[in-house]
Amino acid sequence: MINRLIANTIPLLPERFVWLFSRSYIAGEDVDAAMAACRALNTDGIKTTIDILGEFIRSLDEARRNRDEYLALIETAQSAGIDGNYSVKPTMFGLLIDTEVCYAHIRDIVAKAADYDNFIRIDMEDSGCVDPEIDLFRRLKAEFPKNVGLVLQAYLRRTKSDLDNLMDLHNPDVPLNFRLCKGIYAEPRRIAFQRHEKINFHFLEDLELILQKGIYPGIATHDRALVDGALKLIERYQVPRDRYEFQMLYGVTPELRRSIVDAGHTMRVYVPYGRHWFGYSTRRLKENPKLVSSIVKSLLLNR
Numbered sequence: 001m002i003n004r005l006i007a008n009t010i011p012l013l014p015e016r017f018v019w020l021f022s023r024s025y026i027a028g029e030d031v032d033a034a035m036a037a038c039r040a041l042n043t044d045g046i047k048t049t050i051d052i053l054g055e056f057i058r059s060l061d062e063a064r065r066n067r068d069e070y071l072a073l074i075e076t077a078q079s080a081g082i083d084g085n086y087s088v089k090p091t092m093f094g095l096l097i098d099t100e101v102c103y104a105h106i107r108d109i110v111a112k113a114a115d116y117d118n119f120i121r122i123d124m125e126d127s128g129c130v131d132p133e134i135d136l137f138r139r140l141k142a143e144f145p146k147n148v149g150l151v152l153q154a155y156l157r158r159t160k161s162d163l164d165n166l167m168d169l170h171n172p173d174v175p176l177n178f179r180l181c182k183g184i185y186a187e188p189r190r191i192a193f194q195r196h197e198k199i200n201f202h203f204l205e206d207l208e209l210i211l212q213k214g215i216y217p218g219i220a221t222h223d224r225a226l227v228d229g230a231l232k233l234i235e236r237y238q239v240p241r242d243r244y245e246f247q248m249l250y251g252v253t254p255e256l257r258r259s260i261v262d263a264g265h266t267m268r269v270y271v272p273y274g275r276h277w278f279g280y281s282t283r284r285l286k287e288n289p290k291l292v293s294s295i296v297k298s299l300l301l302n303r
Contacts, residue, residue, distance in 0.1 A: 022277050022278075024251045025249065025250055025251040025252065026272050026273060026277050027250060027271050027272065029273065029274060030274075031072070031076055031273070034050055034273040037250065037273075038077070038082045038083075038084055038271055039080070039082070041271070042083045042084070045267075046257070046269050047084050047245070047268040047269070048082065048083070048269055048270075048271045049084055049087045049121055049269070049271065050073065050077060050084055050085075050086050050087070050273070051086070051089075051271065051272045051273075052066070052069055052073060052092075052272075052273065053273065053276045053280050054275075054276040055089045055092050056096065057091065057093075057094060057097070058097075059097075060094050060098060060101055063092070063093045063102065064105070067093060067105040067106075067108055067109060071108065071112050073086070074086060074112050074113055075112075078116045085113070085121065086113060086120050086121065087121040087122075087123050087270065088120055088122060090102055090106065090123075090125070090132070090133050090136055093105040095132055095133070095136070099135075103139060106136065106140065110140050110144050110147055110148050111144070113147055114144050114146075114147040117146075119147050119148070119149065120140075120147060120148050121148075121149050121150070121151065121179060122136060122137050122140075122148065122149065123151050124150065124151035124152065127156065127185070127187050127191050127192070130158070130162075134150070134162065134166070138169065142169075146174055148177075149176075149177035149178060149216075150177075150179070151180075151181060152180050152181075152206065153182065153183030153192075154180060154183060154202045155182055155187070155192045155193045155194075155199045156183060156192050156193075157191060158191075160206060160209065163206065163209055163210065163215075170215065175214055175215055176213075177215070177218070178215055179217075179220050179247060180206055180218065180219060180220060181220040182200075182223075183199075200225060200226060200229075203221070204229045207219065207229075211233055211234070211237045211239055211244075214243075216243055216244065217244050217245075218246075218268065219244060219245070220248070221246075221248075222248055222249070222252050227256065230246075241264065241266065242266075245265070245266035245267065246260050246265055246266065247267070247268045247270065248267065248268075248269055249270050250269055250271050
């Protein structure tokens with residue numbers, strides 16, 4: 001209860017204070033910091049997906065600048081030999097302002113990644129964005145079948161139906177590629193499951209369906225119970241190790257991450273960076289109030 005109260009208060013505090021929490025979970029504010037974080041992870045046998053922080057922009061000028069920043073990021077990361085791909089949030093490119101402009105910008109980014117035989121993950125945002133983001137994915141998947149994937153959120157009641165409806169895009173030689181996560185946006189009960197146990201049940205149910213259908217999953221969780229459940233499903237369906245991966249957030253549950261890597265499974269870490277770190281940080285904290293202890297530790301270390 002105390003952790004949750006503090007987590008809800010954090011967004012009202014000065015940014016300098018919030019940074020004490022954030023610096024453990026964000027690579028930094030510029031691309032050089034992101035490259036350093038990615039190189040360190042690669043050295044540890046971990047792949048990356050790089051994300052420039054920012055979402056829900058207010059102007060198409062911002063959308064254009066964000067596209068250009070991503071194009072430059074891809075050039076930088078490829079030149080640096082980073083073993084990783086890229087994640088994008090469509091609202092960062094104007095999804096809620098002009099869907100065609102958003103599509104054009106993200107298409108430019110996917111095309112750039114495809115030039116390097118690389119991959120773009122379209123992040124899923126709140127429930128109001130789900131349909132336009134699925135439509136965006138459909139258009140890009142048709143043109144770049146190997147170079148684009150999507151995120152599905154297990155806490156949304158619609159996710160199993162979305163999985164079924166997207167199977168027309170599936171090809172065993174070029175399978176659908178979905179990151180499956182719990183979901184972090186505050187949604188009403190009629191749209192999303194609320195209880196931890198219910199969300200976990202549907203996460204594993206969705207994952208089982210994904211594995212049955214031969215879809216490539218990014219199993220995105222820090223919940224040991226879900227990791228154990230995923231490993232049981234992988235064993236049950238005899239899934240080859242090159243047909244799935246685990247994914248985690250930068251700076252979160254490093255011991256659990258290490259155990260998965262040491263067991264020989266592919267691990268990819270989501271590496272966020274950029275100037276717009278405040279919203280990301282406060283949302284992460286609200287999602288997991290137990291991280292409040294990290295702030296306390298940071299304060300003690302910096303007295």
